[in-house]
Amino acid sequence: MSNAPPSDLSVPSVHERVALSLARQGMMQHLGVRLLSATAGRVELAMAYSDKVTQQQGGFHGGAIGALADIAGGYAALTVAPQGMEVVTIEYKINFLNSFQGGEIRATGQVVKAGKRIIVTSAEVVHTDAKGQQSPCAVMQQTLTPVPQTY
Numbered sequence: 001m002s003n004a005p006p007s008d009l010s011v012p013s014v015h016e017r018v019a020l021s022l023a024r025q026g027m028m029q030h031l032g033v034r035l036l037s038a039t040a041g042r043v044e045l046a047m048a049y050s051d052k053v054t055q056q057q058g059g060f061h062g063g064a065i066g067a068l069a070d071i072a073g074g075y076a077a078l079t080v081a082p083q084g085m086e087v088v089t090i091e092y093k094i095n096f097l098n099s100f101q102g103g104e105i106r107a108t109g110q111v112v113k114a115g116k117r118i119i120v121t122s123a124e125v126v127h128t129d130a131k132g133q134q135s136p137c138a139v140m141q142q143t144l145t146p147v148p149q150t151y
Contacts, residue, residue: 011083014038018075021086024151028071031064041111043075048104059099060137065125066094069140072109073121077144080114085146087119092142098135100127105137112141119144 012020018038022028031053036044045068047053053064070092077087109123125138 014040014079018043018078021078022071022075025071027067031067033068033071036106038075038079040079041076041114042108043072043079044106044108045072045075046104046106049100049102054101057099058101060101060105060127062096065096065105065138066092066140068105068107069094069109069123069125069138070142072107073123073140073142074109074144076109076111076121076123077114077119077142080111080119081146084149086149087144088147090118090143090145092140094138094140096138098127098137100129100135100137103127103129117145119146 015038019035022035032048032050034046036046047064047068053060055061070089074087074089081087105125105127107123107125109121112120112122121142121144123140127135127137
């Protein structure tokens, strides 16, 4: 007989919590966003180049880049929010550094400060070309607030 405390199988891991929430987001599914990693305070997502994410000149659309950065920062915040809570973005500021075609972009969101009422995150978006060469694409800072989960 073990003296270990019983485990609560109903509480998902950090990675599972993010994956389950991401699967509920129609827009992220439409854009082909993939979860690469999720740990406490840090989430990495990827989006491949496709005709769903381009602007008129063929580069990644700023809205798609912003959406990826927003969701990476948001999910980093979710990893530190209490169980039973979700997070919503209050605001974000993004700087686009370069425009790219082909390959994929990856956004890494990280918690800067987690409070009870607001969570501040940052995200870096990097482009990776077909040869594996990485280049900075965008940087973002964001403020989020925890809200009750309604599903």
